[in-house]
Amino acid sequence: MSELIFFQPFFKQVLWGGHKMREVYGYPIPGDDTGEAWVISANPHGQSLVRGGTYDGQSLKDLWDHHRELFGGMEGKEFPLLVKIIDANDHLSIQVHPDDEYASVHEGGSQGKTECWYILDCEEGADIIIGHHARTRKELEEMIKEGCWDDLLRKLPIHKGDFFYIPSGTVHAIRKGTLLLEVQQNSDTTYRLYDYGRLQNGKPRELHLKQSMDVIACPHEGSDTRGPVEDHGAYEFCTLVEGQYFTVTRWNVKTDAAVSQDYPFLLIDVASGSGTLDGIPVKAGDHLLAPAGYGVIRAEGAMELIASHITEKH
Ligand code: ZN
Numbered sequence: 001m002s003e004l005i006f007f008q009p010f011f012k013q014v015l016w017g018g019h020k021m022r023e024v025y026g027y028p029i030p031g032d033d034t035g036e037a038w039v040i041s042a043n044p045h046g047q048s049l050v051r052g053g054t055y056d057g058q059s060l061k062d063l064w065d066h067h068r069e070l071f072g073g074m075e076g077k078e079f080p081l082l083v084k085i086i087d088a089n090d091h092l093s094i095q096v097h098p099d100d101e102y103a104s105v106h107e108g109g110s111q112g113k114t115e116c117w118y119i120l121d122c123e124e125g126a127d128i129i130i131g132h133h134a135r136t137r138k139e140l141e142e143m144i145k146e147g148c149w150d151d152l153l154r155k156l157p158i159h160k161g162d163f164f165y166i167p168s169g170t171v172h173a174i175r176k177g178t179l180l181l182e183v184q185q186n187s188d189t190t191y192r193l194y195d196y197g198r199l200q201n202g203k204p205r206e207l208h209l210k211q212s213m214d215v216i217a218c219p220h221e222g223s224d225t226r227g228p229v230e231d232h233g234a235y236e237f238c239t240l241v242e243g244q245y246f247t248v249t250r251w252n253v254k255t256d257a258a259v260s261q262d263y264p265f266l267l268i269d270v271a272s273g274s275g276t277l278d279g280i281p282v283k284a285g286d287h288l289l290a291p292a293g294y295g296v297i298r299a300e301g302a303m304e305l306i307a308s309h310i311t312e313k314h
Contacts, residue, residue, distance in 0.1 A: 003053050004277060004297070005070075005289045007060065009037035009085070010046035015200065018089030020179050024121070025085075025285025036086055039287040040267050042079035043186055048287075060289075072264035072292030078111070080310055081246055082186040083267060083287065085120070085179070092174045093195040093205065094129060094153065097187070098215045099168040106211065107189050112168045114245050115184030118306055119162040120271055123177030128158045131220030132171050140218050144209065149194055154220060163250075165225045165241045169217035181269055183308045185245050191215065232257070235299075242311055251305040261294040263309035268297075275301015 009027065017035030021027045027037060038046040042061040050058050055067075063070055064079040071079075097113035098106065117128075131154040134140035143152040153171065158178065166172050171193060174180065191208035193216075198204070227239035235257035240248040251257055253275060259268070267289055274283040278298050282288075290297055299305060 002291055002294045004280060004294075005053060005055060005063070005291065006051045007040055007048040007287050007289070008051045009039040009287070010041060010048055012036040012038065012046060016088055016090035016092055016176075018087045020087045020089075020121075021085060021285075024179065027285065033089075034087065035089070036084050038082065038084050039269065040081070040083040040289065041186075043082055043188065045188060070265065070289075070291040074264040074292075074310075078186055080186055081267065081308060082184050083269060083308065084182045084184070085285075086174060086182055088174045088176055088178045088180075090176050091196060094149075094171060094173045094193045095190050096171050096193055096212050096216050097168045097190055098211070102168075102215055103187070103189050106214075110189050111185055111187040113185050113187040113189055114167045114243060115182055116166060116241055116243070116246075116248060117164045117174070118181040118183075118240065118248075118250075118271065119158050119160055119178065120181055121160050121179040122158050126158050126177040127155050127175055128164065128178065129153050129155050129173040129175065130164055130166065130170065131222050132216070132218075133220070135219050137213075137218045140216060141213055144193070144213065154222075163226060163240045163248075165223075165243060167217075167243070169215050170220070170222075171216055181271060181306060183246060183248050183267075183306075240306075245311060246308055247311045248306060248308045251299065251307060253299050253301060253303050253305060255302070256298065256300045259297040259299055259305070259307060261290040261297060263312075264292050265309065266290040266294070266297075267308045269306040269308075271304040271306050273301065273303030275299060275303045 014035035017033040019032040047059040099112040103112040191211040193212040225241040236252040
């Protein structure tokens with residue numbers, strides 16, 4: 001008998017972290033510098049554990065390693081996705097991630113990283129960095145060398161409900177006053193391009209200029225990946241991205257919706273509101289996995305669900 005599998009997050013304290021996750025979701029965060037909650041993670045650097053049910057206390061990695069039937073017998077050494085909530089109480093460094101090919105050659109066979117961000121909440125006037133303004137690789141290298149960061153970096157204002165798709169090779173940074181949900185390839189490979197000249201314990205943090213310049217896509221080509229909002233009365237549905245590695249959709253449930261699970265697995269994040277999923281009470285900050293063959297999930301209440309699955313190869 002198939003069941004919905006709920007997780008408790010792994011928390012990470014960082015210099016730029018805050019305490020919003022306690023106030024907004026009631027999470028038992030370890031300190032007022034909690035920047036990340038790895039809410040659905042099988043990554044060795046921070047694993048989420050099953051809360052309740054048949055697999056209570058086991059890690060997602062345990063399930064992936066020993067119960068592959070829950071994932072429809074899908075292949076692969078590592079669970080492919082990672083979901084985080086990020087609370088930025090200060091600017092994060094400007095970063096870029098390699099693609100699979102570069103990472104496998106230069107990072108000892110690890111995966112690249114494509115990610116996406118759904119803005120859960122942000123302060124008035126908050127912004128984000130996605131991409132850059134250099135037209136050629138030569139211009140990019142010169143601007144980096146000369147430190148023309150204000151001219152180089154593409155800064156955008158953000159609002160609650162915005163969505164950004166960040167394929168590998170895209171320069172990006174989360175900035176102060178942002179609470180977001182991140183869905184990404186399960187990888188930790190990050191190159192730091194610029195850290196605002198800040199010091200940590202009296203020293204600047206390591207930068208990876210050579211690797212960054214190798215992998216930054218030039219010129220920046222951004223596109224809005226969002227599909228149209230389909231209004232079904234009882235709920236609204238929208239595809240946020242159908243990317244190479246994952247597909248992310250948003251279900252804005254007003255009274256009820258039938259969410260179909262015909263994928264190897266479906267990850268669901270309750271982004272706001274509350275209600276029930278097949279009769280189980282859920283609220284903002286809950287994260288779960290519907291296993292292979294689960295079928296239709298009946299959602300009732302007033303809540304916003306972000307659902308992610310791997311993209312089938314056509
Ligand atoms: Zn990133």
